[in-house]
Amino acid sequence: MKYLLIIAGVLLIALSVAAGLIWVERRLLSLWQDRLGPNRVGPFGLAQVIADTVKLFFKEDWIPPFSDRPVFLMAPGILMITILLTFAVIPFGPDFYVFDSNIGILFFLGNSSLGVYSIVLGGWASNNKYSLIGAMRASAQMLTYEVFMGLSLMGVVMMADSFSFCSIVEAQRNGWFIIPQFFGFVVFFIAGVAETHRLPFDIPEAEGELVAGYHSEYSGMKFGMFFVGEYLGITLISAIIATLFFGGWLGPSFLPPVFWFLLKTFFFIGVFILLRASLPRPRYDQLMKFGWKVLFPLALLNLLVTGAVLIFLK
Amino acid sequence: MFSILRSIWLTFLHIFHATETVEYPEVKPYLAPRYRGRIVLTRDAARNERCVACYLCAAACPVDCISLQATEDPQGRRYPEFFRINFSRCIFCGFCEEACPTYAIQLTPDFEMGEYDRQNMVYEKQYLLIAGEGKYPGYNFYENAGVEVGVKGKGEGKNEEMPVDVKELMP
Numbered sequence: 001m002k003y004l005l006i007i008a009g010v011l012l013i014a015l016s017v018a019a020g021l022i023w024v025e026r027r028l029l030s031l032w033q034d035r036l037g038p039n040r041v042g043p044f045g046l047a048q049v050i051a052d053t054v055k056l057f058f059k060e061d062w063i064p065p066f067s068d069r070p071v072f073l074m075a076p077g078i079l080m081i082t083i084l085l086t087f088a089v090i091p092f093g094p095d096f097y098v099f100d101s102n103i104g105i106l107f108f109l110g111n112s113s114l115g116v117y118s119i120v121l122g123g124w125a126s127n128n129k130y131s132l133i134g135a136m137r138a139s140a141q142m143l144t145y146e147v148f149m150g151l152s153l154m155g156v157v158m159m160a161d162s163f164s165f166c167s168i169v170e171a172q173r174n175g176w177f178i179i180p181q182f183f184g185f186v187v188f189f190i191a192g193v194a195e196t197h198r199l200p201f202d203i204p205e206a207e208g209e210l211v212a213g214y215h216s217e218y219s220g221m222k223f224g225m226f227f228v229g230e231y232l233g234i235t236l237i238s239a240i241i242a243t244l245f246f247g248g249w250l251g252p253s254f255l256p257p258v259f260w261f262l263l264k265t266f267f268f269i270g271v272f273i274l275l276r277a278s279l280p281r282p283r284y285d286q287l288m289k290f291g292w293k294v295l296f297p298l299a300l301l302n303l304l305v306t307g308a309v310l311i312f313l314k
Numbered sequence: 315m316f317s318i319l320r321s322i323w324l325t326f327l328h329i330f331h332a333t334e335t336v337e338y339p340e341v342k343p344y345l346a347p348r349y350r351g352r353i354v355l356t357r358d359a360a361r362n363e364r365c366v367a368c369y370l371c372a373a374a375c376p377v378d379c380i381s382l383q384a385t386e387d388p389q390g391r392r393y394p395e396f397f398r399i400n401f402s403r404c405i406f407c408g409f410c411e412e413a414c415p416t417y418a419i420q421l422t423p424d425f426e427m428g429e430y431d432r433q434n435m436v437y438e439k440q441y442l443l444i445a446g447e448g449k450y451p452g453y454n455f456y457e458n459a460g461v462e463v464g465v466k467g468k469g470e471g472k473n474e475e476m477p478v479d480v481k482e483l484m485p
Contacts, residue, residue: 032328036335278325279318 075122134213
């Protein structure tokens with residue numbers, strides 16, 4: 001019974017945070033752009049989320065006749081499933097997690113690799129040139145950044161001596177991993193932005209050049225799933241950054257551990273939105289060059305130095 | 315690298331800046347007197363219509379939203395029989411105001427013209443005419459120029475001299 005409650009709780013938190021982010025992002029962006037943002041529907045415009053959802057539900061759910069129908073229908077679901085599954089291994093509190101996998105980080109990396117499929121298949125099945133270009137960019141970008149996203153986490157794994165998220169949080173009782181693993185954090189954060197294809201790395205969508213990239217042909221709730229999936233991705237990456245580098249639910253005892261975890265997660269969500277507010281989109285080849293020539297060596301170097309120091313200390 | 319971090323920081327500082335947004339229905343923005351909004355037809359100081367139905371506004375209008383028909387009163391003074399502006403076409407460019415030789419047609423600082431029925435966007439002369447003189451108080455076209463229609467006699471206007479008798483030889 002308690003187990004089911006936890007599953008329901010994690011699902012509820014993840015989905016409501018992701019949906020609420022639509023409002024949070026619009027308000028924060030407008031704050032940083034000297035505007036007000038949506039403030040009319042409900043108190044502080046909070047009901048904007050409900051209004052948006054209702055609008056999405058009532059939109060015509062058009063499936064293009066030229067599309068590859070089954071694949072077209074599957075693609076948004078894959079995104080949601082892979083991201084929601086990953087929330088299962090994240091500890092929200094000392095005993096508030098769905099399951100403590102001993103390969104938690106691998107599970108996360110595997111799921112985020114599978115998430116690429118949703119975008120590639122969605123872009124391919126749309127049978128639309130802009131969508132295909134977006135999907136191609138997405139696959140290249142996400143495969144590139146996947147490589148050192150994994151590598152950047154290996155330093156943390158070596159220090160905690162475990163792939164399990166719960167053990168990694170426990171290993172940070174004497175100090176968060178942000179200090180010894182600073183470069184790992186930087187690489188992981190940038191890779192995370194690219195992985196969730198958020199601005200400034202929203203090259204697969206790039207409204208200015210590709211209409212909406214891989215989800216140009218999607219409408220109604222299928223678009224909504226891509227939309228919420230993106231915010232779920234932000235929440236996930238923020239939660240993982242908080243877990244792996246900032247001590248997860250650890251914190252002074254005057255607040256409950258879950259609260260500490262959510263606080264840290266929301267801080268990084270805010271940073272994601274701040275990045276969107278302040279940085280322009282790089283060119284496609286610049287992104288690839290930056291990934292392979294700067295971040296990849298940095299991740300390898302970080303791995304090497306961490307390993308050497310750990311062996312030296314043993 | 316440094317410039318990226320700096321721009322992120324500068325963007326963050328915008329949290330403490332004042333917002334530019336005006337919350338419109340509650341707070342009405344200040345509109346300058348020369349704001350180009352709803353079009354009106356004005357009257358002169360004697361409360362007569364300024365419009366002389368010269369069709370210049372209709373000719374100047376780039377979207378052809380002005381429609382009028384000229385007629386004359388017994389004294390020979392021209393005025394529009396009907397004057398109609400289709401505000402669903404009007405782009406508020408102000409060309410009609412510039413074209414008007416008598417300052418009759420003027421744009422006002424009012425833009426709240428929403429209607430549920432499109433036909434209601436077509437304003438007839440009775441709804442265009444206002445009681446006052448608009449932006450040019452005291453101006454009367456017939457005091458300065460124009461034919462004799464009872465406002466002034468020939469040569470009696472401001473900055474106007476009596477007509478010369480061309481058959482008279484004396485200097």
